[in-house]
Amino acid sequence: MAAIIQEAARRRTFAVISHPDAGKSTMTEALALHASAITEAGAVHGKSGRRGVTSDWMEMEKARGISITSAALRFEYRGHMFNLVDTPGHADFSEDTYRVLAAVDCAVMLLDAAKGMEPQTLKLFEVCRHRKIPVITFVNKWDRPGREALELLDEIQERTGLRPTPITWPIGNGGFFHGVADRAADRIVRYTRTPGGATKAIETDLSAEQAQAELGEDWVRAKDEIDLLSAIGSDHDQKAFEAHESTPVLFGAALSNFGVGRLLDAMVDIAPAPTPRLDVAEDPRPLDEPFSGLVFKVQANMDPSHRDRIAFVRICSGRFERGMVLTHAATARPFATKYAQSVFGQERATIDEAFPGDVVGLVNASALRPGDTLYDGPAVEFPKIPSFAPEHFSTARVRDSSRSKQFRKGIEQLDAEGVVQVLRSDVRGDQSPVLAAVGPMQFDVVKHRMAVEFNTEIAMDRLDFGIARLTDAESAPILARQRGVEVFTRTLDGALLALFTDEWRMRGVMREYPDLVLNALLADTRG
Numbered sequence: 001m002a003a004i005i006q007e008a009a010r011r012r013t014f015a016v017i018s019h020p021d022a023g024k025s026t027m028t029e030a031l032a033l034h035a036s037a038i039t040e041a042g043a044v045h046g047k048s049g050r051r052g053v054t055s056d057w058m059e060m061e062k063a064r065g066i067s068i069t070s071a072a073l074r075f076e077y078r079g080h081m082f083n084l085v086d087t088p089g090h091a092d093f094s095e096d097t098y099r100v101l102a103a104v105d106c107a108v109m110l111l112d113a114a115k116g117m118e119p120q121t122l123k124l125f126e127v128c129r130h131r132k133i134p135v136i137t138f139v140n141k142w143d144r145p146g147r148e149a150l151e152l153l154d155e156i157q158e159r160t161g162l163r164p165t166p167i168t169w170p171i172g173n174g175g176f177f178h179g180v181a182d183r184a185a186d187r188i189v190r191y192t193r194t195p196g197g198a199t200k201a202i203e204t205d206l207s208a209e210q211a212q213a214e215l216g217e218d219w220v221r222a223k224d225e226i227d228l229l230s231a232i233g234s235d236h237d238q239k240a241f242e243a244h245e246s247t248p249v250l251f252g253a254a255l256s257n258f259g260v261g262r263l264l265d266a267m268v269d270i271a272p273a274p275t276p277r278l279d280v281a282e283d284p285r286p287l288d289e290p291f292s293g294l295v296f297k298v299q300a301n302m303d304p305s306h307r308d309r310i311a312f313v314r315i316c317s318g319r320f321e322r323g324m325v326l327t328h329a330a331t332a333r334p335f336a337t338k339y340a341q342s343v344f345g346q347e348r349a350t351i352d353e354a355f356p357g358d359v360v361g362l363v364n365a366s367a368l369r370p371g372d373t374l375y376d377g378p379a380v381e382f383p384k385i386p387s388f389a390p391e392h393f394s395t396a397r398v399r400d401s402s403r404s405k406q407f408r409k410g411i412e413q414l415d416a417e418g419v420v421q422v423l424r425s426d427v428r429g430d431q432s433p434v435l436a437a438v439g440p441m442q443f444d445v446v447k448h449r450m451a452v453e454f455n456t457e458i459a460m461d462r463l464d465f466g467i468a469r470l471t472d473a474e475s476a477p478i479l480a481r482q483r484g485v486e487v488f489t490r491t492l493d494g495a496l497l498a499l500f501t502d503e504w505r506m507r508g509v510m511r512e513y514p515d516l517v518l519n520a521l522l523a524d525t526r527g
Contacts, residue, residue, distance in 0.1 A: 001288040002288075003319075004287060004288045004318065004319055004355060004356065005287055005288055007081075007319075007355035007356075008273060008274045008287045008355055008356040008357055009273045010079060010080045010081055010273070011080070011081050011082075011083065011273055011274050011355065011356065011357030011358060012080055012081070012082050012083070012105070012106070012267050012268065012271050012273065012357070013082075013083040013085065013103065013104050013105050013106070013274065013314070013357045013358070013359065014082075014083070014084060014085070014104050014105065014106040014107060014108060014267065014271060015084070015085045015086070015087050015097075015100055015101060015103075015104045015107050015108070016028060016084070016086075016087065016107070016108045016110055017087065017097070017101075017107050017108070017109055017110065017121065017124040017125065017128070018109070018110035018111070018112075018120070018121055018124075019112070019115070019118035019119065019120040019121045020120065021112070022110045022111065022112045022115070022118070022121070022140060022141075023110060023112070023140045023141060023254045023255065024087070024110055025086075026254045026255050027108075027110055027138070027140065027254040027260070028073070028084065028086055030254040030255075030257050030260040031084060031260060031263070031264060032073055032075060032084070033199070033200060033257065033260075034077075034200060034257070034260050034261045034264055035075045035076070035077040035082065035264060036075075072084065072085045072086070072312055072342070072343065072359035072361070073086065073342075074342040074349075074351075074358070074359065077264050077268065078264075078265070078268050080267075080268050081355075081357075081358065082264075082267070083357060083358055083359045085100050085103055085104055085312075085359060086100075087100045087101075095387065095388035095418070095438045096297070096418065097124060097127075098127050098385070098388065098522075099296050099297055099370050099371075099385050099418065100296060100297065101124075101127050101128065101131060101133060102131070102294065102296050102314075102385050103294065103296040103297075103312070103314035103359065104133065104314075105133070105134075105271070105272050105273070105274055105275070105357065106133060106134050106135070106136065106267070106271040106272055107124075107128050107133050107134070107135050107136070108135075108136050108137075108138055108263065108267075109121060109124075109125060109128075109135050109136070109137045109138070109247070110138050110140050110254075111137060111138070111139050111140060111152070111156075112140060112141055112146075113139050113140060113141045113142050113144065113146030113147060113152070113173075113251075114141065114144065114145065114146035114147060116147060116152055116155045116156075117155055117156065117159040117160070122159060122160075125160055128244075129160075129244065132244050133244070134241055134242055134244055134271070134272060135160075135162065135244070135247045136247065136248050136249075136250070136263070136266060136267070136270075136271065137156060137164065137247045137248065137249045137250070138249075138250050138251075138252065138259070138263055139152060139170075139249065139250070139251045139252070140252065140253060140254050141253055141254075141255075142170050142173065142177045142251050142252060142253050142258070142259075143175060143177040143193075143253040143255075143256050143258060144175050144253075145174050145175045146173065146174070148173070149166075149169065149170055149173065149225065149251065150225060150228075153166070153234075153249065156247065156249070160247070162244070162245065162246055162247040163234070163240065163245065163246040163247070164234065164246070164247055164249045165234050165235055165236045165237065165240075165241075165246050165247070165248050165249065166183060166229060166234060166248075166249040166250075166251075167182070167183055167184045167236060167248045167249065167250050167262075167266055168180040168181065168182050168183065168184075168249075168250045168251055168252075168259065168262055169181045169183060169222055169225060169226050169229070169251065170222065170251040171188075171190075171211070171215055171218050171219055171222040172215070172218040172222075176218065177191070177253060177258065178190055178191070178215050178218060178219075179191045179203075179204075179206075179215075179258075180250075180251055180252070180259060180262070181222055181223070181226055182262065183226065183229070183235075184236060184266075184269075187205060188205065188206040188207070188208065188210075188211045188219075189203050189204070189205060189206070189262075190203070190204045190205075190206055190211075190214075190215075191203060191256070191258040191259070192204065193256045193257070193258070194257070199257070200257055200261070201256060201257040201258050201260075203261070236248050236270070238270060241270060242272055248266060248270060250262055250263055250266060273357065274287060274316075274356040274357035275287075276317070277294075277316045277317070277382060278382075278383070279380050279381060279382055279383075280381050280382065280383050285316055285317045285380055285382075286317060287317050287318075287356045288317070288318070289317040289318055289377070289378075289380075290317070290318045290375070290376045290377030290378065291315070291317065291318035291319065291320055291324070291326065291374075291375060291376040291377070292315075292316045292317045292318060292373065292374070292375040292376070292380050292382070293313040293314060293315045293316055293320070293326075293360070293373070293374045293375075294313065294314045294316055294371075294372075294373060294382045295311045295312070295313050295365075295368050295369065295370055295371065295372040295373070295374065296312055296313075296314055296370055296371075296385065297311070297312040297370060297418075298310070298311045298312070298365065298368060298369060298370055298416060298417045298418065299312070299417060300413055300417060300453070308363050308364055309363070309364060309365055309366055309413075310341070310343060310361045310362065310363055310365060311361070311362045311365035311368040311372075312343075312359055312360075312361055313359065313360050313361075313362055313374060314357075314358075314359055315354055315355060315356050315357065315358045315359075315360065316356060316382065317356055318356070318376065318377075319353060319354075319355060320337075320340070320351075320353060320354040320355070320358070320360060321352070321353050322337060322338070322339075322340040322350070322351060322352045322353070323336075323337060323338055324337055324376065325337070326374040326375060326376050327374065327375055327376070327379070328367060328368070328372065328373075328374060329372065329373035329374070329375060329379065329380070329381040330369075330372050330373070331367065333367070335362075335365075335367065335368070335374060337362055339362070339363035339364060340352075340354075340360050340361065340362055340363070341360070341361045341363060342359075342360070342361065343361040348361075369416055369418075369492070370385055370417075370418050371384040371385040386521070386522045387421060387490075387492075387493075387521060387522065388438050388521065388522050389438075389467075389468055389520065389521035389522060390421055390436035390437055390438055390468050390521075391437075391438060391439075391466060391467070391468075392436070392437045392438070392439065392440050392442075392443070392462075393423075393434055393435070393436050393437075393462070393463040393465045393468075393499060394434070394435050394437075394443055394460045394461060394462050394463060395428070395432045395433070395434055395435070395460065395461045395463060396411065396432065396433055396434075396435050396446070396458050396459070396460050397431065397432045397458065397459050397460075397461075398456060398457075398458055398459075399457040399458060399459055400456070400457065403454075403455070403456040403457075406454045406455065406456045407450070407454070407456050407458065408430075409454065410449070410450045410453065410454035410456055411433060411450075414446055414449065414450075415491055415492055416492075418492075419442060419445060419446060419449070420435045420436060420437050420442050420443070420446055421435070421436040421437070421490055421492065422434070422435060422436075422490070422491045422492070423435070423436055423488035423489065423490055423491070423497060423499075424488060424489055424491055425486065425487065425488045425489065427486070433491075434463065434488060435460070436468065436490075436497075443460055446458070446460075447460065463499075464501050465486070465499040465500060465501055466500070466501060466502050466503070467499070467500040467502065467503060467506055468497045468498070468499050468500075468521060469497065469498050469500070469506070469518040469519060469520060469521070470495060470496065470497060470498075470517070470518070470519040470520075470521060471487065471496045471497070471498045471516065471517050471518055471519075472496060472517045473496065474517070475498075475513075475516040475517045475518070476496055476498070478513060478516060479498045479509070479516065482509050483505075484500060484501040484502075484505040485498060485499065485500055485501075485505065485509060486498075486499050487499075498518060506518070
C-alpha cells in the first residue's frame with residue numbers, strides 16, 4: 001500500500017486550456033520535447049514539409065489546424081510521471097474538454113500575450129473553478145508584439161478573481177524577448193532560439209551585472225517591475241494556489257521553446273499530486289484502496305487499420321495491472337483489460353501497470369461510455385460527467401438507403417463517444433434522428449467520420465431550435481402541444497429534453513405553465 005501512495009505522489013496529471021490559436025497544440029509538443037518524449041517539435045501552421053503536430057491525428061484536425069479529439073501523453077521528467085491530457089482547442093468542442101477536465105488535478109491556462117483573457121479561455125476557467133482545479137497561467141507568444149505584462153496581470157485578476165503571482169518575469173517585450181527573471185529560483189535566464197524552433201532553446205544564466213551590461217534598459221525596466229511585485233506581495237503562496245485563490249504566472253513562447261522547461265519544473269514543484277476522489281455518496285476513495293477508475297473519454301477508429309475503440313480511464317485508486325478483470329459499475333459485468341495502452345495521436349505503447357493519476361487507454365471497450373466507473377474489490381461508483389446544454393440541432397438521414405444499417409451503427413457509435421447528443425421522438429421516428437451539439441463544427445465531424453469510417457454519406461438539415469431544457473414525464477405532454485416546442489428522449493441516458501425555438505418562446509411557456517419542470521443543463525447561462 002505504501003508503494004501506491006509513493007507512486008501517486010510522483011504523478012502530475014494536467015491539461016492545457018486556452019482559446020483557439022493561443023498555441024495549445026504547440027505548447028503540448030514543446031512540453032513533450034523538453035521532457036524528451038519526442039525529439040523534434042512540429043507546428044500546426046508550419047512551413048511546407050514541416051511535421052504536423054503529433055497530438056492531432058484526424059484529417060480534419062490536420063486540414064484546419066485545430067484539435068478536435070483528445071489524447072493523453074505519458075512521459076517522465078525529473079523523477080515524476082506526467083499525464084498530459086490533450087484537449088480540443090475549439091469552442092465548439094467545449095463539452096469534450098469538460099470531460100477531460102474531470103480527469104486532471106491541475107490545469108495550465110495558456111494566454112496569448114497580445115489578446116489576454118479570451119472568451120473560450122474564460123469559459124474553461126469557469127469549469128476549473130467549478131471543479132476546484134488549481135490553475136497555473138502561462139503567458140504565451142511573448143516573442144511577438146503584445147500587451148504590457150502588468151496590464152495582463154490586472155486583467156487576470158479582474159476576469160478570474162485569482163491573485164496572479166508571477167514565478168518568472170519577462171525581460172523585454174514587443175517582440176524583443178531576451179529571457180526571464182526567475183523570481184522563485186533567483187535566476188536570470190537568457191534564451192537563444194535554435195533554428196526553426198524545432199529543438200530546445202539554449203538557456204544561459206546571467207548575473208545581474210551581465211544582465212545590466214547585455215540587456216540594458218530592458219533589464220532595468222524588468223527589475224523595477226519585479227521590485228513592484230515584491231512590494232505588493234505578489235509572491236507564490238502554495239496554500240492559496242491549491243485553494244484556487246491564486247494563480248502562479250510564467251512567461252514564454254512555446255513555438256520558440258522559451259520558458260517551457262521552467263513550466264515543467266513548476267509542475268513538479270507546485271502542481272498537486274492525485275488526492276482521494278469523492279464517490280457518488282461523497283465519500284473520499286483513498287488512493288491505496290483497490291483499483292478504481294473513471295472513464296472520461298471514448299474514441300473509436302484512432303487506428304483505421306484496426307477499427308478499434310479506446311476508453312481513456314483516469315486511475316483514481318489502487319494499482320492497475322494489465323490483464324486484470326474489473327467490474328463495470330453501470331452493468332455489474334466483468335471487463336477484461338488485456339489490451340492497455342498509452343495513446344497519443346496515432347502513437348501507442350503498452351502499459352503493464354499504472355497508479356493513481358495515470359491515464360490508461362483500454363482497447364476494444366465497446367461497453368464503456370464517458371462517465372462510467374471501473375473497479376476491483378468492493379463496489380464503488382464516481383459521479384457521472386454531466387452533459388453540456390446543446391444550442392444547435394439538426395436531423396440526420398442517410399443518402400443511400402442501402403447503407404441504413406451502417407448509418408444506424410455509425411450514429412450509435414458517435415453517440416456513445418459523446419461526439420454529439422442523439423435525440424429521438426415517436427413523432428419523427430428512427431430514420432432521421434435529431435443530433436444536438438454545443439457548436440456547429442460537431443456536425444462537420446459527424447459527416448466526416450460517417451463518410452470515412454462507415455462509408456456512409458449523410459444529409460443534415462438544421463432545425464429551428466436554440467434552447468434545450470431538462471423536463472419530466474408529467475410535463476412532456478403539455479410541452480409537446482405548444483407551438484415552437486418539441487420533446488425528445490436523449491438516447492445516451494433516457495433524459496427528456498424540451499427544445500424551444502428561442503428564449504422568448506421558452507419564457508412564454510414558462511409564464512403560462514409555471515409548474516412545468518424545465519431545468520437548465522450545464523453551461524447554460526440563461527435563466
